[in-house]
Amino acid sequence: xxxxxxxxxxxxxxxxxxxxxxxxxxxxxxxxxxxxxxxxxxxxxxxxxxxxxxxxxxxxxxxxxxxxxxxxxxxxxxxxxxxxxxxxxxxxxxxxxxxxxxxxxxxxxxxxxxxxxxxxxxxxxxxxxxxxxxxxxxxxxxxxxxxxxxxxxxxxxxxxxxxxxxxxxxxxxxxxxxxxxxxxxxxxxxxxxxxxxxxxxxxxxxxxxxxxxxxxxxxxxxxxxxxxxxxxxxxxxxxxxxxxxxxxxxxxxxxxxxxxxxxxxxxxxxxxxxxxxxxxxxxxxxxxxxxxxxxxxxxxxxxxxxxxxxxxxxxxxxxxxxxxxxxxxxxxxxxxxxxxxxxxxxxxxxxxxxxxxxxxxxxxxxxxxxxxxxxxxxxxxxxxxxxxx
Numbered sequence: 001x002x003x004x005x006x007x008x009x010x011x012x013x014x015x016x017x018x019x020x021x022x023x024x025x026x027x028x029x030x031x032x033x034x035x036x037x038x039x040x041x042x043x044x045x046x047x048x049x050x051x052x053x054x055x056x057x058x059x060x061x062x063x064x065x066x067x068x069x070x071x072x073x074x075x076x077x078x079x080x081x082x083x084x085x086x087x088x089x090x091x092x093x094x095x096x097x098x099x100x101x102x103x104x105x106x107x108x109x110x111x112x113x114x115x116x117x118x119x120x121x122x123x124x125x126x127x128x129x130x131x132x133x134x135x136x137x138x139x140x141x142x143x144x145x146x147x148x149x150x151x152x153x154x155x156x157x158x159x160x161x162x163x164x165x166x167x168x169x170x171x172x173x174x175x176x177x178x179x180x181x182x183x184x185x186x187x188x189x190x191x192x193x194x195x196x197x198x199x200x201x202x203x204x205x206x207x208x209x210x211x212x213x214x215x216x217x218x219x220x221x222x223x224x225x226x227x228x229x230x231x232x233x234x235x236x237x238x239x240x241x242x243x244x245x246x247x248x249x250x251x252x253x254x255x256x257x258x259x260x261x262x263x264x265x266x267x268x269x270x271x272x273x274x275x276x277x278x279x280x281x282x283x284x285x286x287x288x289x290x291x292x293x294x295x296x297x298x299x300x301x302x303x304x305x306x307x308x309x310x311x312x313x314x315x316x317x318x319x320x321x322x323x324x325x326x327x328x329x330x331x332x333x334x335x336x337x338x339x340x341x342x343x344x345x346x347x348x349x350x351x352x353x354x355x356x357x358x359x360x361x362x363x364x365x366x367x368x369x370x371x372x373x374x375x376x377x378x379x380x381x382x383x384x385x386x387x388x389x
Contacts, residue, residue, distance in 0.1 A: 036076060048080070109144070113138070250277060251307045257298050
């Protein structure tokens, strides 16, 4: 028994974690995958709990949005689908209101219900009052910003969100009003609330088991503590565990490059490069990137020998850095993870050193990695947009 307890303690010490200061707080919050699974996640009806990857996605979104799950800012809700259990992050309406009220340009919100009265008149009524004989058909909300000439207005259909269960059965008017408030606030503050959905918006989706993806961006993985392999063991290994996301290095020749253009679910344009690299005369393997600089470098290196850093994300291999490897490899020429991190941090410092210091103070991500820098870059970019707006 004592040995099992000691082993668990050793694993807990090795488990990677993320620390950050939640929005409006002063103390740091530490989150790990096991904490999310044990204390935060809501299992599916079949009793399934989230995987390590689900927990890491949730943690990174909490970190990026500075949301505190222990204060009801967000939840990880499970639901069963035809393809198996799925998990989505949902938020409390209070998180939306706190973010709006913290903005200098916030100028209030109005909301209510849409009803059809006994004379068949459609009425938008403030609040959540529905009289006997009236039919509840929807909710509405207006968010006012001092820098907008018109309020951000949203009206939602009651039938779209009503589950007929729990709070929807006891207080349908209050629930549909919350949905309208959520959508109007997200429309007014897309930078702070984009990609977040409230529990009221998601209840029908999770109960129906529809596979609606709440996290629409590319998943960002938290650094995972793994046992280091010797060089001999590494060469023998042909499979990378699903949760092993430490950057790998490959040296080979760029054989082919393809480009794909499209639109995200939100309508934003994107461009993806697929780069085929052959190692030692073997069949080329495909690597991907959404990074414009890396894509253009890959085009320049076509037919030449390169060395790349990449991370595994399910079946995809995502390139995080690329450089020429035409000359003999030396320690100075080797593309290392620490060099990539230094370059990306130096770029943020060059753009706005004071803002970088301000952003970095709110994070304490251990161990530091390319994935951690991506989180910091995202927050830095958001804050820079606010500062220059």
